[in-house]
Amino acid sequence: xxxxxxxxxxxxxxxxxxxxxxxxxxxxxxxxxxxxxxxxxxxxxxxxxxxxxxxxxxxxxxxxxxxxxxxxxxxxxxxxxxxxxxxxxxxxxxxxxxxxxxxxxxxxxxxxxxxxxxxxxxxxxxxxxxxxxxxxxxxxxxxxxxxxxxxxxxxxxxxxxxxxxxxxxxxxxxxxxxxxxxxxxxxxxxxxxxxxxxxxxxxxxxxxxxxxxxxxxxxxxxxxxxxxxxxxxxxxxxxxxxxxxxxxxxxxxxxxxxxxxxxxxxxxxxxxxxxxxxxxxxxxxxxxxxxxxxxxxxxxxxxxxxxxxxxxxxxxxxxxxxxxxxxxxxxxxxxxxxxxxxxxxxxxxxxxxxxxxxxxxxxxxxxxxxxxxxxxxxxxxxxxxxxxxxxxx
Amino acid sequence: xxxxxxxxxxxxxxxxxxxxxxxxxxxxxxxxxxxxxxxxxxxxxxxxxxxxxxxxxxxxxxxxxxxxxxxxxxxxxxxxxxxxxxxxxxxxxxxxxxxxxxxxxxxxxxxxxxxxxxxxxxxxxxxxxxxxxxxxxxxxxxxxxxxxxxxxxxxxxxxxxxxxxxxxxxxxxxxxxxxxxxxxxxxxxxxxxxxxxxxxxxxxxxxxxxxxxxxxxxxxxxxxxxxxxxxxxxxxxxxxxxxxxxxxxxxxxxxxxxxxxxxxxxxxxxxxxxxxxxxxxxxxxxxxxxxxxxxxxxxxxxxxxxxxxxxxxxxxxxxxxx
Numbered sequence: 001x002x003x004x005x006x007x008x009x010x011x012x013x014x015x016x017x018x019x020x021x022x023x024x025x026x027x028x029x030x031x032x033x034x035x036x037x038x039x040x041x042x043x044x045x046x047x048x049x050x051x052x053x054x055x056x057x058x059x060x061x062x063x064x065x066x067x068x069x070x071x072x073x074x075x076x077x078x079x080x081x082x083x084x085x086x087x088x089x090x091x092x093x094x095x096x097x098x099x100x101x102x103x104x105x106x107x108x109x110x111x112x113x114x115x116x117x118x119x120x121x122x123x124x125x126x127x128x129x130x131x132x133x134x135x136x137x138x139x140x141x142x143x144x145x146x147x148x149x150x151x152x153x154x155x156x157x158x159x160x161x162x163x164x165x166x167x168x169x170x171x172x173x174x175x176x177x178x179x180x181x182x183x184x185x186x187x188x189x190x191x192x193x194x195x196x197x198x199x200x201x202x203x204x205x206x207x208x209x210x211x212x213x214x215x216x217x218x219x220x221x222x223x224x225x226x227x228x229x230x231x232x233x234x235x236x237x238x239x240x241x242x243x244x245x246x247x248x249x250x251x252x253x254x255x256x257x258x259x260x261x262x263x264x265x266x267x268x269x270x271x272x273x274x275x276x277x278x279x280x281x282x283x284x285x286x287x288x289x290x291x292x293x294x295x296x297x298x299x300x301x302x303x304x305x306x307x308x309x310x311x312x313x314x315x316x317x318x319x320x321x322x323x324x325x326x327x328x329x330x331x332x333x334x335x336x337x338x339x340x341x342x343x344x345x346x347x348x349x350x351x352x353x354x355x356x357x358x359x360x361x362x363x364x365x366x367x368x369x370x371x372x373x374x375x376x377x378x379x380x381x382x383x384x385x386x387x388x389x390x391x392x393x
Numbered sequence: 394x395x396x397x398x399x400x401x402x403x404x405x406x407x408x409x410x411x412x413x414x415x416x417x418x419x420x421x422x423x424x425x426x427x428x429x430x431x432x433x434x435x436x437x438x439x440x441x442x443x444x445x446x447x448x449x450x451x452x453x454x455x456x457x458x459x460x461x462x463x464x465x466x467x468x469x470x471x472x473x474x475x476x477x478x479x480x481x482x483x484x485x486x487x488x489x490x491x492x493x494x495x496x497x498x499x500x501x502x503x504x505x506x507x508x509x510x511x512x513x514x515x516x517x518x519x520x521x522x523x524x525x526x527x528x529x530x531x532x533x534x535x536x537x538x539x540x541x542x543x544x545x546x547x548x549x550x551x552x553x554x555x556x557x558x559x560x561x562x563x564x565x566x567x568x569x570x571x572x573x574x575x576x577x578x579x580x581x582x583x584x585x586x587x588x589x590x591x592x593x594x595x596x597x598x599x600x601x602x603x604x605x606x607x608x609x610x611x612x613x614x615x616x617x618x619x620x621x622x623x624x625x626x627x628x629x630x631x632x633x634x635x636x637x638x639x640x641x642x643x644x645x646x647x648x649x650x651x652x653x654x655x656x657x658x659x660x661x662x663x664x665x666x667x668x669x670x671x672x673x674x675x676x677x678x679x680x681x682x683x684x685x686x687x688x689x690x691x692x693x694x695x696x697x698x699x700x701x702x703x704x705x706x707x708x709x710x711x712x713x714x715x
């Protein structure tokens with residue numbers, strides 16, 4: 001009954017819009033979570049509006065385009081805490097938004113996807129990098145804009161192999177997501193012909209990330225932790241939990257570069273990225289938000305732009321048409337990566353080049369030259385069609 | 394003195410001399426320079442230091458000046474073609490990239506990437522006349538042969554905006570493929586071509602109906618589709634042959650102007666972007682950003698005959714007044 005009502009309201013809104021020549025309104029929800037993670041580096045501490053800020057810029061961009069097509073985009077932002085019933089919050093949000101951009105952990109995203117399954121709401125995952133969401137736990141109503149762990153690991157792996165740094169010392173944190181990242185890095189090593197010469201685990205024993213005399217202690221700990229390692233070209237760290245990786249550069253026992261969660265980091269975006277017209281969006285973002293653009297901002301921008309792109313291509317506010325276009329073969333989006341981004345039709349993952357950044361500069365962009373693929377070189381990053389466990393429903 | 398003479402008497406010389414001695418100006422985006430090339434000897438005769446991030450470059454209608462948009466300095470610099478030195482600046486908006494002039498050479502229209510506007514400049518008074526709000530990231534600029542319609546393409550909005558040059562109002566918007574970079578009319582005004590860098594196509598637009606009537610697509614065996622990124626377009630005056638620069642595909646496509654069929658792909662330098670003909674249309678010069686050079690194409694033979702090293706990241710090129 002309730003659903004029926006919403007449907008009627010939406011229908012009458014579109015109908016009045018057409019009659020009065022008012023703009024067609026396209027409502028996009030943003031479902032994020034509160035609680036910002038603490039980073040080792042103060043300069044990497046995310047802002048409160050991390051992610052949403054990117055979506056807001058995309059709404060502005062969409063509206064600039066929309067004024068020529070009589071379309072208006074509106075962003076509806078909601079944040080959940082761990083104690084909230086995320087499925088209920090999402091259902092409420094879906095009452096007036098046909099598209100919801102999410103920045104949620106994997107389990108919460110699955111709850112939301114299943115709760116909204118019969119409504120026709122499209123979810124755009126901007127935050128979760130878990131491969132399982134695109135594999136055994138994939139859902140037909142979720143498009144993944146964020147890259148996967150395996151895409152990130154492969155992007156780094158290709159570069160390290162291209163650089164002939166093929167002997168890796170892998171150091172993994174003790175949390176679950178660190179282990180998942182380590183799995184992805186091991187897979188990358190196997191795929192691209194690198195060798196993991198030894199693995200070590202860095203136990204998280206707790207403790208504050210910021211102390212007044214931290215450096216002295218770290219300077220003694222890190223060389224000891226990395227000593228007596230077999231010959232290696234690079235230390236690869238898997239530390240999504242921000243416990244130790246950023247302490248490693250310049251402090252390892254052997255003078256070796258660090259990559260992975262610190263040093264050379266694979267990412268979908270970096271504030272230093274300036275190729276392929278990127279300076280324009282960097283400038284627009286800084287102007288609007290008074291800070292620099294992060295990977296999550298970019299993923300949310302891309303998600304909201306995808307809706308804008310599909311809406312202008314179909315010249316329609318009808319979510320069925322828009323979603324069909326997004327999932328169809330003609331869809332592509334430009335996102336300052338030097339190539340068009342398209343969706344993998346088997347699991348709705350956005351194909352994308354991955355930047356390799358060191359915190360100040362973009363060092364390289366993967367896929368690397370020479371990593372070939374019969375369909376798209378972007379499919380050399382991450383889990384490819386023949387290996388997928390996804391059955392879209 | 395000899396060159397000055399040539400420049401001023403260019404049109405007379407054109408008919409009289411078999412050798413085509415023109416002067417080409419190439420903007421080097423990273424080098425912050427403009428390279429001057431003699432098209433008789435195909436050698437670099439001078440390198441002019443300009444402002445930061447020079448991109449769009451064009452002769453003034455009277456041929457006396459070369460104007461170059463220096464985006465990071467938020468201005469357009471004016472080079473005197475006699476002295477080959479910067480003599481003036483124009484009040485463009487922030488981050489000017491490409492621009493075009495009306496037939497009389499009195500009004501200039503500049504695409505300002507950073508604030509979604511096209512700036513209108515009075516060239517004689519060196520004064521800014523106003524701004525036109527367009528889509529996100531305005532780039533390509535051209536004027537219809539009858540001077541009535543200004544075309545601007547916006548890269549993230551993905552449209553060709555039709556602007557009435559009298560009222561300065563947008564009168565139509567035509568949606569094209571992703572990241573439209575460059576727009577070019579046929580001389581008779583019958584077609585407007587717009588290149589889409591990320592979309593990988595050139596849209597053919599009917600300027601009367603203001604709709605896309607056809608699309609040119611490109612296929613190069615052994616090359617991944619995503620690397621084909623059309624940017625610059627050059628068309629002979631008779632509109633029979635067109636050339637399309639394909640960016641990181643490192644090729645220029647030769648296209649039949651009437652049937653819109655791709656006839657041939659010419660291998661040039663890396664990341665080929667913009668181009669210009671010598672006024673006699675014997676040669677076409679294209680800028681290759683990543684290999685830091687310019688390829689010279691023999692138009693009749695449809696062959697690359699020469700490569701000339703220029704500054705860092707060559708972007709735009711102009712050979713004589715448009």
